Amino acid sequence: MKKIIILDFGSQYTQLIARKIRELHVYCEIWPFHQHEKLQDQELLGIVLSGSPASVHDDDPPVISVESLPEVPVLGICFGAQLMAHQTGGTVSRASHREYGRALLRKKSEDVLMHSVPENSQVWMSHADTIVELPDTAECIASTEDINVAAYRWKQDKKWYGLQFHPEVYHSTDGKQLLSNFLFQVCGAEGNWTSQEFAEQKIAELQEEIGAEDHVLLGLSGGVDSSVAALLLKKAIGDRLHCFFIDNGLLRFQEYESVLESYKDLGLNITGIDAKNEFYTALEGVSDPEKKRKIIGRVFIEVFEREAKKVPQIKWLAQGTIYPDVIESVSVYGPSVSIKSHHNVGGLPERLQLKVIEPLRILFKDEVRRVGDTLNLPPNILHRHPFPGPGLAIRILGDITPAKVHLLQKADHIYTEILRKHDWYDKIWQAGAILLPIQSVGVMGDERTYERVVALRAVWSTDGMTAEWSQIPYDILGEISSKIINQVNGINRVVYDISTKPPATIEWE
Helix, strand or coil: CCEEEEEECCCCCHHHHHHHHHHCCCCEEEEEHHHHHHHHHCCEEEEEECCCCCCCCCCCCCCCCHHHCCCCCEEEECHHHHHHHHHCCCEEEEEEEEEEEEEEEEECCCCHHHCCCCCCEEEEEEEEEEEEECCCCEEEEEECCCCCCCEEEECCCCCEEEECCCCCCCCCCCHHHHHHHHHHHHCCCCCCCCHHHHHHHHHHHHHHHCCCCCEEEEEECCCHHHHHHHHHHHHHHHHHEEEEEEECCCCCCCHHHHHHHHCHHHCCCEEEEECHHHHHHHHCCCCCHHHHHHHHHHHHHHHHHHHHCCCCCEEEEECCCCHHHHHHCCECCECCCCCCCCCCCCCHHHHHCCEEECCCCCCCHHHHHHHHHHCCCCHHHHCCCCCCCCHHHHCECCCCCHHHHHHHHHHHHHHHHHHHHCCCHHHCCEEEEEEEEEEEEEEECCEEEEEEEEEEEEEECCCCCCEEECCCCHHHHHHHHHHHHHHCCCEEEEEECCCCECCCCCCCC
16 A cells, blocks of 8 residues: 655654645555665655754754655655755755744745645744755745745656645644645545545455454453454454453443443453452552553453453454554654553563454544444444543542542543533543542531542543643533532532643643
8 A cells, every 4th residue: 555654853743744644535654764764665655754843953863864765755844844955955044033833825936736725825834943045956936924935846856845834733724735735746646545445454454364263352441442443353353353341440430331231232252350359459559640550551461361361262462552552652763751651451462472463553543433433333432532541540649449439430420421411522522530639628508528629621632642621611510510519429629621732631640
């Protein structure tokens, strides 16, 4: 399958480039820049060079030799455009001040890249260096009021383009048109990468990869990712797929029972495992979020391993890994700097001597949902909000006790049910309540109370990479607060989190 490769030089916007390209039904992948030598072995439509917080004038910038790139169309964005100009005889200078924000594009010549882009189209700038002189082989095709070279092209021989601005961000109003022009007019893409095609191709690949007699084990969570992975495998290998659903005591209100009920009509071979007491015992007295994550991962592996030995014919372990997990596990500059551990079954394949299969590892979250829709995944699972692997353990700040879990489950249930009642649940990407490790003074009737505080979190996102807080109407928030305080003994205060990601994360731990 021919694809676009995005070489990542560390830009905060790289994932947005990939998302915009995939929205145009063209398959693309993000690679760290230092893997560029492997490009020669790929079936390429074109290459995109991302932006970067670095400068071409830094002592040790993240650079490649652009002349060594395969003979396919190349689009350099911001740092990528500067790198191309700098290495081919142009001049890139440090600007007196960083240019950040909106600018208006002025076309200087007609070019296929600018097709259907109106004059004075708004673009988004974010750079400290500026291209002040192009190499003799290139010519300017657009400028802005403040910079002479906002976009350029190679005159002949190469289909190379450079953009000083970021077409992938929302504020570049015709950025998607520019990317479309590059993909379809310059690279010759066909735009035929759809959820239906992915599902059909993936089922065929799974049938070929998994032996005719091999059985596969998958840990279901009740969420979208593992459910879509299960449906793909079910269609590929039928009853040779075995699914475990483990109750770790950190699920949402009555989730264990409701998830098992939801899977009945899907024809999945599923086993429910009640292990909550094992998790509670292991977590007793632990407050550090990283330690909680690691303990949950360890106990999960122990339970999973014990139950898996009861099905000796299993040869494969399936995982619901999606593309953001893959991207975040590979650093542009080398070994990854960990922000927080991902909840997975690391080490389990080796202990069970199983091969790993990841049907969804090239998809973003919204793409997983579209595939689920193609496979007729029930709406109550398809549109279920994302839920962290460690569950309520990272929504209870501090140590974990069954009493705290019960308290948060009730508050969270009230929160989501009221959102559903007012048709707000599907307007939110992820909502959840967080039990804070503090108490506050309150008055109920004529009595003074000193009880716990719950924070409500609701965000809108497409894949969790960035997120905006959801502007739930005040009257709905008021109803949620009132009902939680009146019906959940032990909580007397409710607050609402209005932080974006970045700089905050979606979960508090």
